[in-house]
Amino acid sequence: MSLRSKITISFILIIVLTLTPLLFLLQTRVKSLRMKEIEHKTTQLIDSKANEVGSWLNQRISEIRIIHENPATNKLNFYELKPYLTRLNMVLRSQYGNPYETFAIGTVAGQGWVNDEITIDISEREYFKKAMTTNSEYVISKPIVSKSDNMGVFIICYPIINEYNKKIGFINGSINLKKFSEIVGNIDVHDGFTWIMNKNKDVYSSNSEELVNKYISSEGLNAIIDKSQEAKSGTVSLKNLSNKDSTVFFSSIPYTEDWFLCTMIENSMVYAQTNSIINFVILIGIILLILAIFLAFIISNSIVKPLQVLKHNMIEVSEGNLRSYYEVENNDEISVLGQVFNEMLNKTENLVDEVVQVQSQRRNAELRALQSQINPHFLYNTLDTLQWKALEYNAVEVADMINFLSRFFRISLSAGKEFITISEEIEHVKNYLEIQKIRYQDKISYNIEADHSAEENLVPKLIIQPLVENSIYHGLKPRKQLGVIDIKVYSREGYIFIEVSDNGLGINCNNLEIIRKNLSESIESDHYGLYNINERLRFAFGEKYSISIESVVNSGTKVLLKIPMTGEGFECIE
Numbered sequence: 099m100s101l102r103s104k105i106t107i108s109f110i111l112i113i114v115l116t117l118t119p120l121l122f123l124l125q126t127r128v129k130s131l132r133m134k135e136i137e138h139k140t141t142q143l144i145d146s147k148a149n150e151v152g153s154w155l156n157q158r159i160s161e162i163r164i165i166h167e168n169p170a171t172n173k174l175n176f177y178e179l180k181p182y183l184t185r186l187n188m189v190l191r192s193q194y195g196n197p198y199e200t201f202a203i204g205t206v207a208g209q210g211w212v213n214d215e216i217t218i219d220i221s222e223r224e225y226f227k228k229a230m231t232t233n234s235e236y237v238i239s240k241p242i243v244s245k246s247d248n249m250g251v252f253i254i255c256y257p258i259i260n261e262y263n264k265k266i267g268f269i270n271g272s273i274n275l276k277k278f279s280e281i282v283g284n285i286d287v288h289d290g291f292t293w294i295m296n297k298n299k300d301v302y303s304s305n306s307e308e309l310v311n312k313y314i315s316s317e318g319l320n321a322i323i324d325k326s327q328e329a330k331s332g333t334v335s336l337k338n339l340s341n342k343d344s345t346v347f348f349s350s351i352p353y354t355e356d357w358f359l360c361t362m363i364e365n366s367m368v369y370a371q372t373n374s375i376i377n378f379v380i381l382i383g384i385i386l387l388i389l390a391i392f393l394a395f396i397i398s399n400s401i402v403k404p405l406q407v408l409k410h411n412m413i414e415v416s417e418g419n420l421r422s423y424y425e426v427e428n429n430d431e432i433s434v435l436g437q438v439f440n441e442m443l444n445k446t447e448n449l450v451d452e453v454v455q456v457q458s459q460r461r462n463a464e465l466r467a468l469q470s471q472i473n474p475h476f477l478y479n480t481l482d483t484l485q486w487k488a489l490e491y492n493a494v495e496v497a498d499m500i501n502f503l504s505r506f507f508r509i510s511l512s513a514g515k516e517f518i519t520i521s522e523e524i525e526h527v528k529n530y531l532e533i534q535k536i537r538y539q540d541k542i543s544y545n546i547e548a549d550h551s552a553e554e555n556l557v558p559k560l561i562i563q564p565l566v567e568n569s570i571y572h573g574l575k576p577r578k579q580l581g582v583i584d585i586k587v588y589s590r591e592g593y594i595f596i597e598v599s600d601n602g603l604g605i606n607c608n609n610l611e612i613i614r615k616n617l618s619e620s621i622e623s624d625h626y627g628l629y630n631i632n633e634r635l636r637f638a639f640g641e642k643y644s645i646s647i648e649s650v651v652n653s654g655t656k657v658l659l660k661i662p663m664t665g666e667g668f669e670c671i672e
Contacts, residue, residue: 105401106394113386136368137333137345140287140361144347145331147285148359151294152352154281159236159353161190162256162271165201172260174267176211179203184213195277198247202270203258206230210270218245220255220270229255230265238354240300241275250275252302279303282359287347290363297323297356313338313362314346322346326358338362404432408439415443517664520587520594521553527562527585534570541580542570548587552594556664558634564627565598565657572625573602573655592663599656605649617645628657635661 165171165186170178187199194200204210208221220226225239239253251272258267278294282303285292291313294302299319301309310316318336325334331349338344343365351357366373407425414422423440426433518526524546531544544566566583574581586597605613616623617632628645635643642662649655 105398106391108394110387110390110394113383113390136288137347140347140363141331141333141349143287144285144349144359144361147292148331148349148351151281151359152354155351156353158194158271158273159254159256161186161193162201162236162254162269165203165269166256166258171203171258171269172266174203174205174258176203180211180214187213194272195274195280196244196247196249196251196272200272202272203267204270205267206265208268210268216245218270220268225253225255226268229257229268238357240296240298241302241306244272244274252278275303285359285361287361288363288367290347290361290367292359292361294351294357294359295319296354296358297326299323302357311339315339318346322348322360326350331358338364342366401432404428404436408432408436411439415446516558517556518559519553520548520555520557523557523559523562524548524553524585524587526560527566530563530566531583538575541578542574542583543580544583544585546585546587548585549589552587552589552663555589555594557594557596557661558638561631561634561659562596562598564631565659568625568627568657569598569600569602569655573600573604576603589663594659594661594663596659596661597656599654601654604651604653604655605647606651610647610649613647617647631659635659 165183168179168182169175170182183201183203186201187196191197191200199212199216202210202212202218204218204220208219208223208226210218210220212218223239225237228234229237236254236256239255241250241252243249244251251274254271254273256269256271257265258269260266282292282294291309293306293309296302299316303309314336318334318338321336322334325332326348332347334346334348336344336346344362345365345368346360346362348358348360351359411422421443423443426436426440528546531542535542535544562585566585569583570581574583582601584597584599586595588595613623613625613628615621616625617628620629620633620636622629628647632645635645639662644660646658646660647655648658
């Protein structure tokens with residue numbers, strides 16, 4: 099990224115970092131306080147409207163009470179009741195929103211009279227059964243279709259109780275849903291949608307289809323009902339059917355068992371004024387960003403221009419012109435850089451001479467490295483010659499030792515390779531053990547078990563022989579009796595396990611803890627072989643390996659290596 103770009107971005111970041119806290123406060127604190135204030139006012143308004151709806155409904159219930167108090171009603175005198183209800187239907191039908199009859203009266207059998215042409219049978223209606231079997235003063239039905247005019251209504255069913263406190267019939271008052279919708283429609287809060295429903299999701303307004311098709315899902319209605327179980331009024335946040343964040347305000351309606359008034363408002367309508375302020379701040383921010391870019395261009399030009407001159411000088415030097423000096427004109431930091439650059443040019447010739455000398459030394463080092471590669475071949479050839487000479491004098495045991503030693507060194511050097519196959523590593527430790535058996539005159543025996551499936555996996559070379567050497571010198575040699583070394587190699591779940599155990603002297607608890615602690619903290623100790631193996635495995639595998647040591651005094655010691663399975667192309671972690 100160019101310096102000019104960095105300066106421009108810096109100016110932009112300054113403006114952004116200045117405006118971001120302001121926008122954050124507007125977005126969080128101001129919006130939050132505004133929302134709480136609007137929620138409080140809207141909740142009060144919805145509570146007030148719910149009380150108004152309850153008062154209107156109570157007025158209708160009071161009118162039915164008047165019918166119940168008529169002496170003819172207590173005796174179910176239909177001769178007097180029919181003309182009485184006919185007059186009431188004419189007078190009150192507009193209050194209930196019915197073009198025709200509003201009231202019906204009937205017996206406990208559910209047979210009712212509406213007019214001389216229409217009778218009803220509500221014996222199987224849930225609201226009728228509830229009115230007849232409970233002590234409720236009245237029961238309000240869910241929305242139904244009126245048989246007299248096929249319009250949506252709900253019924254206020256009022257049981258008739260005679261002077262002996264016995265239910266002898268019922269009075270039904272039919273309220274048209276359109277009339278009820280007119281009352282609800284007069285509630286206008288932030289262009290919200292208002293409706294009335296009960297806890298069974300029955301909607302008491304003629305716009306119920308519009309509600310479920312345009313505004314809220316069934317899950318949203320359930321959320322409102324769940325919240326209404328906790329409080330008589332409150333709010334529910336959800337998304338409307340247009341996937342816009344919205345808030346539903348609800349309040350229970352008096353004189354009903356489980357009705358509540360609901361108003362759904364899109365949050366964008368609530369935040370409209372606050373959003374306009376935020377948009378204004380964003381506009382100011384954009385203007386400031388444009389000004390910042392313009393100023394950044396002017397200021398950066400005064401800084402970048404001398405740097406570009408210095409850059410040009412450096413390019414010429416890189417192409418071989420060691421006389422491309424920078425012309426110093428001012429005392430600013432760039433001029434100081436130019437002076438340093440000129441001094442560097444003056445020292446370049448001395449550095450060139452030093453580089454030539456270093457290259458010469460490097461060539462000599464490479465020659466010495468090549469020479470060192472010849473020495474192992476000289477060693478192998480010498481050992482082979484000694485073996486043949488021993489065989490000429492029939493010194494078979496000496497020849498065997500020389501053979502084992504030659505093979506031992508060949509695998510140890512491995513042409514400079516750091517990783518060898520498990521089969522090669524086993525061959526290496528066999529040569530070592532055979533030499534030791536000859537040295538100690540068969541006082542040492544060994545067993546090697548290796549899974550064929552693991553033999554071609556790679557391991558760091560010379561990780562088994564140091565363990566065997568520790569077993570001999572620290573475990574078997576002090577006991578001066580036949581010692582046995584067991585070596586097992588197997589694979590499990592992506593790991594190679596190498597186990598070396600002996601029946602030697604063992605290690606006491608204190609020394610064993612010290613050895614474990616030294617290994618975990620990479621501290622070099624007398625057990626250098628273990629330390630060397632631990633460091634090489636750490637270098638190769640990071641934390642993906644482990645070394646565990648178990649020992650019992652006078653019984654023996656077991657060391658277990660766990661390393662990841664590796665193949666050709668493996669590279670060390672570090």
